[in-house]
Amino acid sequence: MKKSTITPLIRQYKRLKEKEPDAILFFRVGDFYETFYEDAILTSKVLGIALTKRQEGVPLAGVPHHSAKTYIQRLVSGGYKVAICEQLEEPKPGKLVERDIVEVITQGTVLDATLLDERRSNFLASISPGDNKCGLALLDISTGDFRVTELKRDELLDEIRKFEPKEIVLPSGTDGLDIEDIVISEMDDFEFDYEYALENLRSHFGTQTLDGFGCGWMTEGIRAAGAALLYAKRTKRKDLSHVERISPYSRSNSLILDEPTRRNLELVRKPTGETDGTLLSVLNDTTTPMGGRLLRDFLLSPLLNPERIRERQERVTVFYNNPSLTAQLRGILSRIPDLHRLTTRLSLERVNARDIIFLGGALKKFPEINGLLPESLSFYKLGNFMELVEEIEKTIVDSPPQTIRDGGIIRVGVNKELDELRNISKNAKLWIVDFEGKERRRTGIQSLKVGFNSVFGYYIEVTKPNLPRVPDDYLRKQTLTNAERFITPQLKEYEAKVLQADERSKLLEYEIFVELRDRLNNFVPSIRGASTKIAHLDVFSTLASVAKRYGYTRPTVDDEDRIVMKYSRHPVVERLLKEGEFIPNDVKLDLEERVLIITGPNMAGKSTYLRQIALCVILAQMGSYIPAREAKIGLIDRIFTRIGASDDLTRGVSTFLAEMTETANILNNATERSLLILDEIGRGTSTYDGLSIAWASVEYIVRNIKAKTLFATHYHELTELERLSGEIKNYNLECKKWKDEIIFLRKVVRGGSPQSYGIEVAKLAGLPKDVIERAKRILTSLEKEERKGSSERLMQPSQLGLFDGVRESEVERQLKDIDIEKLTPIDALMALKKLKDKLG
Numbered sequence: 001m002k003k004s005t006i007t008p009l010i011r012q013y014k015r016l017k018e019k020e021p022d023a024i025l026f027f028r029v030g031d032f033y034e035t036f037y038e039d040a041i042l043t044s045k046v047l048g049i050a051l052t053k054r055q056e057g058v059p060l061a062g063v064p065h066h067s068a069k070t071y072i073q074r075l076v077s078g079g080y081k082v083a084i085c086e087q088l089e090e091p092k093p094g095k096l097v098e099r100d101i102v103e104v105i106t107q108g109t110v111l112d113a114t115l116l117d118e119r120r121s122n123f124l125a126s127i128s129p130g131d132n133k134c135g136l137a138l139l140d141i142s143t144g145d146f147r148v149t150e151l152k153r154d155e156l157l158d159e160i161r162k163f164e165p166k167e168i169v170l171p172s173g174t175d176g177l178d179i180e181d182i183v184i185s186e187m188d189d190f191e192f193d194y195e196y197a198l199e200n201l202r203s204h205f206g207t208q209t210l211d212g213f214g215c216g217w218m219t220e221g222i223r224a225a226g227a228a229l230l231y232a233k234r235t236k237r238k239d240l241s242h243v244e245r246i247s248p249y250s251r252s253n254s255l256i257l258d259e260p261t262r263r264n265l266e267l268v269r270k271p272t273g274e275t276d277g278t279l280l281s282v283l284n285d286t287t288t289p290m291g292g293r294l295l296r297d298f299l300l301s302p303l304l305n306p307e308r309i310r311e312r313q314e315r316v317t318v319f320y321n322n323p324s325l326t327a328q329l330r331g332i333l334s335r336i337p338d339l340h341r342l343t344t345r346l347s348l349e350r351v352n353a354r355d356i357i358f359l360g361g362a363l364k365k366f367p368e369i370n371g372l373l374p375e376s377l378s379f380y381k382l383g384n385f386m387e388l389v390e391e392i393e394k395t396i397v398d399s400p401p402q403t404i405r406d407g408g409i410i411r412v413g414v415n416k417e418l419d420e421l422r423n424i425s426k427n428a429k430l431w432i433v434d435f436e437g438k439e440r441r442r443t444g445i446q447s448l449k450v451g452f453n454s455v456f457g458y459y460i461e462v463t464k465p466n467l468p469r470v471p472d473d474y475l476r477k478q479t480l481t482n483a484e485r486f487i488t489p490q491l492k493e494y495e496a497k498v499l500q501a502d503e504r505s506k507l508l509e510y511e512i513f514v515e516l517r518d519r520l521n522n523f524v525p526s527i528r529g530a531s532t533k534i535a536h537l538d539v540f541s542t543l544a545s546v547a548k549r550y551g552y553t554r555p556t557v558d559d560e561d562r563i564v565m566k567y568s569r570h571p572v573v574e575r576l577l578k579e580g581e582f583i584p585n586d587v588k589l590d591l592e593e594r595v596l597i598i599t600g601p602n603m604a605g606k607s608t609y610l611r612q613i614a615l616c617v618i619l620a621q622m623g624s625y626i627p628a629r630e631a632k633i634g635l636i637d638r639i640f641t642r643i644g645a646s647d648d649l650t651r652g653v654s655t656f657l658a659e660m661t662e663t664a665n666i667l668n669n670a671t672e673r674s675l676l677i678l679d680e681i682g683r684g685t686s687t688y689d690g691l692s693i694a695w696a697s698v699e700y701i702v703r704n705i706k707a708k709t710l711f712a713t714h715y716h717e718l719t720e721l722e723r724l725s726g727e728i729k730n731y732n733l734e735c736k737k738w739k740d741e742i743i744f745l746r747k748v749v750r751g752g753s754p755q756s757y758g759i760e761v762a763k764l765a766g767l768p769k770d771v772i773e774r775a776k777r778i779l780t781s782l783e784k785e786e787r788k789g790s791s792e793r794l795m796q797p798s799q800l801g802l803f804d805g806v807r808e809s810e811v812e813r814q815l816k817d818i819d820i821e822k823l824t825p826i827d828a829l830m831a832l833k834k835l836k837d838k839l840g
């Protein structure tokens with residue numbers, strides 16, 4: 001492009017674009033945001049808007065500023081970043097308007113309520129990948145929630161997935177992180193430098209060290225946290241004072257639920273992505289957005305400390321025992337807005353007068369909430385903000401407009417000058433009527449009218465026939481077909497006064513509003529404290545009301561090495577059935593019965609039983625009541641679940657490999673205090689391969705890991721394992737055959753499943769009769785074969801025994817006897833023939 005074609009505006013654009021090269025620059029020009037060059041091409045494609053050209057040939061695509069929000073939303077949701085560039089002054093003819101970027105909007109740093117899910121945190125994650133350990137920081141700028149931890153590299157991905165961040169910042173050039181579906185933003189290496197990051201954090205929090213937050217000892221964590229904060233501040237172009245603290249946490253301080261476990265147990269999402277039919281959906285009856293987010297947190301990070309669990313249980317119990325308190329409190333809470341996000345907007349100066357009214361309305365309910373709380377919940381009493389409420393009510397009208405610069409916000413009586421200015425405007429109408437009357441009398445023109453238009457303000461209109469009577473002091477402004485319009489110095493003088501008053505009163509209203517906002521801003525930390533308490537009250541009362549509604553009981557949770565439940569149920573499956581249709585079952589896992597082999601035909605309820613035990617443990621450790629008549633839960637440190645490939649259709653092609661990788665992970669990481677849920681492990685391969693892998697895994701678990709294990713399987717051979725060790729016990733889901741039908745009793749009983757019933761289930765499914773009959777005959781003959789090579793051999797100490805049939809072992813023995821060193825080629829051939837003959 002020729003140099004001369006670059007206008008000053010485009011030069012300014014280029015200078016600003018350089019500041020945010022990765023973002024689409026929304027460049028404000030009058031009533032539009034315009035994008036230029038590649039940004040224009042991209043924007044027009046993504047948003048489906050017209051691509052045009054500026055006079056000098058620069059590609060251009062623009063959106064009107066009043067509807068920009070939805071366009072920005074679409075771009076940001078699509079993973080793009082949008083830099084907003086505003087005009088910083090009123091345009092003056094012949095001068096380039098000063099402009100600057102005021103904010104960059106990215107998925108991890110959005111603040112707009114329309115882009116946020118109110119029941120979920122919106123995390124920006126930052127990773128500092130060290131050699132031995134990695135730092136992970138999570139920052140939700142919409143709420144000010146800021147967490148940091150350090151963990152091993154192989155735990156990193158799993159931890160990230162748990163928080164489902166919207167964006168991840170990394171030092172540039174980091175590789176080996178397999179995250180495809182999350183927006184990655186790179187930062188310079190030096191921004192992750194320890195000293196630099198530490199200094200950033202210290203100056204932000206205004207502290208000498210980070211010891212007060214309990215994370216002074218971290219290195220990688222501090223790098224990650226410093227970079228996260230820096231990134232957020234840079235994109236928002238604000239100092240983010242509402243991020244008041246950073247909370248270190250340790251993965252090992254909560255019950256670890258890894259990604260496959262969260263998925264298999266359908267805690268917050270089904271493998272298909274749906275949120276209905278998950279454990280969270282059963283509990284999700286919170287009444288405030290903060291409560292909703294806290295509940296999700298509780299669910300994904302159950303506790304490991306029995307005292308803290310019991311403390312939560314105590315709170316739930318208070319509500320459980322007092323339904324009217326629960327109902328009343330929930331009634332009030334349901335009218336409390338998202339105080340965390342509201343106060344964030346307050347301190348970022350993004351509130352309007354309506355937000356302030358909401359805030360006032362919420363603060364006003366605090367005494368009512370306090371009045372309900374019994375002594376046992378006095379910790380959750382909320383601060384007194386009645387002074388603020390009064391001030392808000394006194395200052396701001398009941399239903400103010402959305403905008404804060406156009407007046408209509410401040411009540412009468414707040415400010416004398418404002419009232420006077422308003423009087424001038426209000427009196428304008430009267431003055432006009434009066435003026436009109438006077439002029440009519442003076443000129444004798446009865447049809448004379450005073451009007452107003454935006455081009456030249458107030459005017460006097462006189463119809464054509466009356467023109468001769470117009471006095472000399474009238475100045476002509478406009479000629480219409482039937483009339484002419486005039487002004488007088490007096491009218492103009494008055495007009496100036498009115499318009500000035502209007503402008504001045506708007507400005508004054510804005511100033512009063514800002515003053516109030518700034519004063520409220522001082523209370524943000526204490527309002528947030530109250531908001532956190534409200535979130536807890538919400539969660540406890542929700543858990544209590546769910547417990548009441550669905551008949552849950554309070555489990556004993558302690559350090560004992562056992563899980564005993566009577567009449568336990570699956571919290572989600574039971575909701576899908578009619579009242580009383582779900583058959584409860586007992587479970588006992590302790591030093592005597594550590595590994596349960598669960599057999600039973602398809603559809604009998606094996607998977608349901610396994611999962612319900614894991615779900616009850618999670619509920620118990622998050623402090624909730626559980627669906628069981630009675631339960632004693634000894635703390636579990638990790639839950640592992642693996643679902644055999646064929647039972648999990650939602651995964652990719654190489655399902656068996658994935659399943660084995662996950663199994664390996666269990667065998668390497670489970671401890672004595674873990675709970676293992678193994679459902680049809682090994683089913684994704686040939687029978688013997690699968691059976692032997694399953695067998696060897698169980699053996700390894702009993703001998704080396706000693707974790708509490710539930711193993712559901714179709715391999716009846718595995719019931720033989722019971723004889724291997726006293727800690728292995730067989731159970732099956734009872735079924736009855738009645739005539740040719742199968743009846744599922746859904747009761748877990750001692751012993752291996754007597755029969756497989758696969759064919760009966762096939763019949764249930766409506767397979768053609770011929771196929772069923774033929775299958776039965778094949779089965780009978782297969783079973784005869786089977787009995788010859790019984791699973792007895794599996795019981796032998798050498799696990800290789802599984803692969804050798806009768807004949808192979810003899811061949812093998814002969815092979816072993818051959819001494820290759822002494823063998824001539826001819827002898828070798830002879831020996832080979834002999835062996836082959838043996839095989840028949």
Ligand SMILES: Nc1ncnc2c1ncn2[C@@H]1O[C@H](COP(=O)(O)OP(=O)(O)OP(=O)(O)O)[C@@H](O)[C@H]1O
Binds near residue numbers: 583607609
């Ligand atoms: N305790 C129960 N009470 C009532 N219905 C149940 C119970 N357990 C399971 N069911 C019902 O049976 C269905 C099948 O259960 P589940 O998937 O657990 O069987 P399964 O033994 O694992 O079958 P497969 O061997 O095919 O994997 C469930 O979807 C549920 O509707």
Ligand SMILES: [Mg+2]
Binds near residue numbers: 607647679
């Ligand atoms: Mg199953």
